[in-house]
Amino acid sequence: MDYAHARHAGNAGDVFKHVALLAVLQELKPASYVETHAGDGLYPLGSAGEWGDGIQRLWNYSEGGLVGRYVDLARSFSQPGAARPEAYPGSPLLASRFVEKQLLYEIDRQAASVLRRALPNADVRVEDGLAPLAPADLVLIDPPYAQKQEWTDAARAAARIPDTPLLLWYPIKALTRPRALISELARLGIHGTAVELHWTPLRLKRERLNGSGLVFSHIPKRAVSAVCAVLPALGPALQTHGEWGSVVIGF
Numbered sequence: 001m002d003y004a005h006a007r008h009a010g011n012a013g014d015v016f017k018h019v020a021l022l023a024v025l026q027e028l029k030p031a032s033y034v035e036t037h038a039g040d041g042l043y044p045l046g047s048a049g050e051w052g053d054g055i056q057r058l059w060n061y062s063e064g065g066l067v068g069r070y071v072d073l074a075r076s077f078s079q080p081g082a083a084r085p086e087a088y089p090g091s092p093l094l095a096s097r098f099v100e101k102q103l104l105y106e107i108d109r110q111a112a113s114v115l116r117r118a119l120p121n122a123d124v125r126v127e128d129g130l131a132p133l134a135p136a137d138l139v140l141i142d143p144p145y146a147q148k149q150e151w152t153d154a155a156r157a158a159a160r161i162p163d164t165p166l167l168l169w170y171p172i173k174a175l176t177r178p179r180a181l182i183s184e185l186a187r188l189g190i191h192g193t194a195v196e197l198h199w200t201p202l203r204l205k206r207e208r209l210n211g212s213g214l215v216f217s218h219i220p221k222r223a224v225s226a227v228c229a230v231l232p233a234l235g236p237a238l239q240t241h242g243e244w245g246s247v248v249i250g251f
């Protein structure tokens with residue numbers, strides 16, 4: 001496993017994912033929460049990193065609403081008044097503000113032990129998060145997509161919990177795999193809405209993400225609408241080349 005999320009913590013993909021997660025947690029108020037790929041929980045940030053094009057862009061956001069609540073949460077992990085984020089809370093830490101019962105899978109031993117320190121009350125299991133996946137009040141599937149197979153594995157895992165409220169994150173560098181993922185989910189009987197935010201034009205090929213998407217399945221419409229409503233705030237803040245775009249697909 002040669003993926004370490006620390007390099008990416010607080011990037012634009014995290015921002016979009018965590019704003020959406022916050023919207024869903026607020027609306028759904030789940031009693032039980034499962035994450036298939038939990039990460040470290042809390043990421044100390046160095047003086048430069050992908051967070052500079054992510055959470056830093058919103059650090060001084062002052063317009064309230066969903067984005068404001070997310071930024072306030074993120075700020076609460078740095079010293080009051082800090083000019084830049086000093087640490088970034090991952091999804092399990094954000095979820096812990098809303099849910100007591102967390103089952104967190106993290107395959108990397110070292111990441112899992114950092115996660116246990118961050119969340120001593122969570123049930124952290126060092127194993128593949130997709131294989132044992134079972135229904136809960138909310139499931140987040142968030143693979144690193146370091147290998148092509150992870151796209152198929154994520155769709156198949158989702159299909160094993162067809163009636164479960166689900167959030168599934170995916171990266172966008174081109175549209176081929178994202179569209180194949182949505183077709184595969186529909187073919188397997190999983191339906192919902194995919195919402196994408198593109199912060200770098202797809203014609204530009206870079207090392208980093210051009211955007212990311214989230215599949216919402218069995219998630220209240222109000223939460224999905226709340227995410228769509230903040231795209232005009234997130235897009236301009238996160239865009240890297242003077243333009244941004246969004247796509248909403250019902251399937």
Ligand SMILES: C[S@@+](CC[C@H](N)C(=O)[O-])C[C@H]1O[C@@H](n2cnc3c(N)ncnc32)[C@H](O)[C@@H]1O
Nearest residue numbers: 005037038039090091105106107108128129142
């Ligand atoms: C994108 S990061 C998770 C970030 C986290 N969900 C968040 O938003 O803060 C992916 C994590 O999955 C872990 N991982 C990779 N393959 C896994 C697997 N099969 N099962 C569980 N964890 C896995 C990696 O070690 C990494 O920490």
